[in-house]
Amino acid sequence: MKQSGYIKEIVKSGLENDQEKFKAALNELIEYSKKTRKINFALQLQSLLKDAMQNSKPIGPALVGSDTYFARLEDRELNDFIIEKLTSNYSLENLICKDELRRDLEYIIKEHRSREIIRKFDLPIANKFLMYGPSGCGKTLASYVLAGELQKMMYVINLGAIVSFKLGETSKNLAKVFRKASTDDCIIFIDEFDSLGKVRDYSQDHGEMKRIVNTILQLFDYLPQSSIVIAATNQIQMIDSALVRRFDSMLKFELPGEKQVRELIQLTLRNGTFRFSNRNSFESVIKVCEGLSYYGIQKALIGAIKRTIFEKTEKNESDLSNLVIDTRILKQMVKAEKKNLLQL
């Protein structure tokens, strides 16, 4: 049967309100999508089905204080902690970085793709990574790249909310999130990992930080080998050294050097609609970008492109196909970005 056949089955059983047939047809479509390498689509369907089954498990109102009642409360809380649940189409080509980081990321991908072989030899698989470095240098993007390359579902966890929400309950909340996420073969992305450091300021109880560190270490130990935890921070110095040691590797993200700026601009302009007037103007822009993050450079470039378009349209120029970026405007935008950075 083709995809359209499965969809027709699903629609038919849905309209007939036949839950069993509906689930069976949906499962068949999931299997078919996996076979035809539409893995992200299969993962999304699987996750929808799983969520729907979980939500519909206890039919009717739950007795206050019963297990079901507490389970439902827990599910509601969990939704506050998990910001996003997503699949990704990003690949390594979307990320510009220095060679060392690229090699590290390539190796992670390789190791997880060859999991079965490593497992045969009873060797551990590295699955806990700490990404650190300045804002706008690709930590979140690199996580999407890993999710895309490994075709895994990714849970983005709001550590800020977990830590500050209910003091004294941080460890419990972390355990809940991990328990939920580690049942799936997934990537758990914990952003703002440094917010754990806030515990020291909030808590009067000095044992709290120790408890949290212990909880995380235990959770790390129970993490299935097929799942990956990525913690990200732009304040590595805020993180307890006992925790830092427990990651399998640390991935360092840095501001772009000249080579990376060149690659980033080429990547951003890759569809060919916009260009520089000549090699010299391109090179002169690269020089002024030094000190900005990838994000800052991309923002300035896109800003300059938009302004170039507006200038053209205001002059009533009809040919908007092959636009030459005004480097004077671009340099102004870069300067403005740098000024913003100084004010932070």
Ligand SMILES: Nc1ncnc2c1ncn2[C@@H]1O[C@H](COP(=O)(O)OP(=O)(O)OP(=O)(O)O)[C@@H](O)[C@H]1O
């Ligand atoms: N190394 C990179 N290669 C290509 N594009 C990048 C890179 N770094 C950042 N960008 C661009 O900037 C955007 C923001 O980057 P990202 O969110 O990954 O930064 P971050 O390191 O997670 O920052 P923060 O610490 O503020 O969370 C990306 O979506 C992408 O468009």
Ligand SMILES: [Mg+2]
């Ligand atoms: Mg980020």
